[in-house]
Amino acid sequence: MKILAFDTATEACSVALLNDDKISECYEEIPRGHAQHILAMCQHVLDEQNCQAQDIDTIAYGAGPGSFTGLRIASSVAQGFAVALNLPVIAISSLQALAQAAYEQTQNASVLAAIDARMEEVYFSYYEFNTDKQCMQEVIVDQLCAPELAPLPDSEAKQYCAAGSGWHIATLQQRFRNCISQTIPDCYPRASSMLKIAEQKYTDGDYLTVDKIHSMYLRDKVTT
Amino acid sequence: MKRVLGIETSCDETAIAVYDAEQGVLAHNIYSQIELHRQYGGVVPELASRDHQQKIVPLLLQTLVEANINIDDLDGVAYTAGPGLIGALLVGATFARSFAFARDLPCVGVHHMEGHLFAPMLEPQPPTTPFVALLVSGGHTMLVKVLEFGNYEILGESLDDAAGEAFDKTARLLGLNYPGGPEIAHLAEQGDATRFEFPRPMIKRPGFDFSFSGLKTAAMQAFMATEQDQQTKADIACAFQLAVVDTLSLKCQRALKATGLSQLVIAGGVSANQLLRQELHKMTKKLQAEVFYAKPEFCTDNAAMIAYVGYQRLVRGQREPLNFNVTARWPMSELV
Known part of the structure; x- marks a missing residue:
């Protein structure tokens, strides 16, 4: 099984290749210019595993939420590969990818994922490790909200890992101060973390045909 | 390939x-x-x-x-x-x-x-290099000497508004829809060409540069001084289109003479303008030259x-x- 995964939803730009049980990854944090790097990164991970684009079985892309331009870069790459090679495509939430990266870094099975959405809002969700699926699964739906309105957990018994750029915002930290055991605001979604999710989604038949590739912007009001 | x-x-x-x-x-x-x-x-x-x-x-x-x-x-x-x-x-x-x-x-x-x-290369009878090209659209007004593919010499360009932009702005002034070119051309059909006389910008100056900002202003001032009825709008559209077309035609003529070339290519959105095509046909015929353009969709x-x-x-x-x-x-x- 060969899966090519990539994400450009945030400052991080990354590509990873799963080649049966071997993983190669390119990961860089760059403010912009993701489009300039992404295909060279794809080439690099393919070369490292002596693979060619034609060998890939499926692709997984970071579908959002995140930077609008970044989301379009990832979904345009996904469309290009999917049309060219007639591949099924797996759309992965950037918040799920972020939660998975946070889990792999901290082993904390409960993650509050938040990405700064600018304009005093955050992209926000809860994720929990699922032992059957062996990856993080959403507890609530990904949403766009003001930090002071982000939904609190039902009980304060559980302690969460707070991951993502949204946790640089003081209002959000303050609101969740009683249920956070650990904060990693510099954690980003990354392609290698998406591979586990992609494998599980592929097994579940949760993939798209090329005409269904889209970005999950969450913010749809773009005119005044 | x-x-x-x-x-x-x-x-x-x-x-x-x-x-x-x-x-x-x-x-x-x-x-x-x-x-x-x-x-x-x-x-x-x-x-x-x-x-x-x-x-x-x-x-x-x-x-x-x-x-x-x-x-x-x-x-x-x-x-x-x-x-x-x-x-x-x-x-x-x-x-x-x-x-x-x-x-x-x-x-x-x-x-x-x-x-x-x-784009005119996609027509059944395309031009051959070298030729003079007038690129005229909402973003550009430019005369280019095309020696061969990839070898271009820019003869002149607009110092302010592009011709298409002047069409759009004048159309907005007259309460017409975007894009303005086809709307103005359509309205001009009902216009009296003798009622208004607008300037032909920069034709007395040597060289191949254009300027359409003053023409747009002249149209606006003329319009503001009238009762702004439907006939006036048509008359303005008519005089405005004529001034743009005359100016473009004159500069194209100058470029053909200066370069000694006998093929003129017009391209870009404004090249679909029928009056421009007619005038350039007349002008090139006199010079024993030819004009080429793309089909409207190109x-x-x-x-x-x-x-x-x-x-x-x-x-x-x-x-x-x-x-x-x-x-x-x-x-x-x-x-x-």
Whole structure:
């Protein structure tokens, strides 16, 4: 099984290749210019595993939420590969990818994922490790909200890992101060973390045909 | 190198085409977003980018079916790399580059205006180089001496508004819809050409530069001084169009004489203007020269012209590294 995964939803730009049980990854944090790097990164991970684009079985892309331009870069790459090679495509939430990266870094099975959405809002969700699926699964739906309105957990018994750029915002930290055991605001979604999710989604038949590739912007009001 | 896929997403039209070296354009499609943007009175870049992304795949698949070819039959890919809206360009460029990468095909970024410049090459009786070209659109008014493909000398250009922009602004003044060119031309048919006389900007100065900002102001001042009824609007439209066409024709004549060339190519959205075509026919006939232009659907933004220029560049061996980029502002002079 060969899966090519990539994400450009945030400052991080990354590509990873799963080649049966071997993983190669390119990961860089760059403010912009993701489009300039992404295909060279794809080439690099393919070369490292002596693979060619034609060998890939499926692709997984970071579908959002995140930077609008970044989301379009990832979904345009996904469309290009999917049309060219007639591949099924797996759309992965950037918040799920972020939660998975946070889990792999901290082993904390409960993650509050938040990405700064600018304009005093955050992209926000809860994720929990699922032992059957062996990856993080959403507890609530990904949403766009003001930090002071982000939904609190039902009980304060559980302690969460707070991951993502949204946790640089003081209002959000303050609101969740009683249920956070650990904060990693510099954690980003990354392609290698998406591979586990992609494998599980592929097994579940949760993939798209090329005409269904889209970005999950969450913010749809773009005119005044 | 035989068949090239062309992709154009520089502004508010998603366009896909396949050009074949022997058979010409096999198929092409243009999806216009005009309706999407009309309620905002202009193009909203974020909405344009989102819409390009939704349309590009179905449009490509449809074009391949109409061309009666498979993906395997493509030998190269070309896309518009600028100038244009950065987000819109990025959608087409990223898709094109990724598609080409996955299929291991050569891929080039094309200058949008170079595409327009060569659109008349897609006609049954195309011009041959060298020729003089008038590029005239909403963003450009420019006279170019084309010695051969890839070898251009810019003779002159607009110092302020492009001709198409002057059409759009005057149309807005008269309460007409966007884009203004066809609307003004239509209204001018009912106009009295003798009621108003507008200046022909910069015709007394030597050289090949243009200026349309003053003409637009003259039309506005004339309009404001009247009762602004329907007949006045038509008369203004008529006099305005005549002044633009006269000015363009005079500069083209000057360029043909100065270069000693006998072929004039007109390209870009305004080249679809019927009065301009008629006047240039008359003018070139007197000089024993010829005028060439594209069919109406290739005067405005399209992917056939991008595929054609892409083919010309690829067949000359042009190749680009994987770290592609798009350019919002890209002066034609940088191509020369």
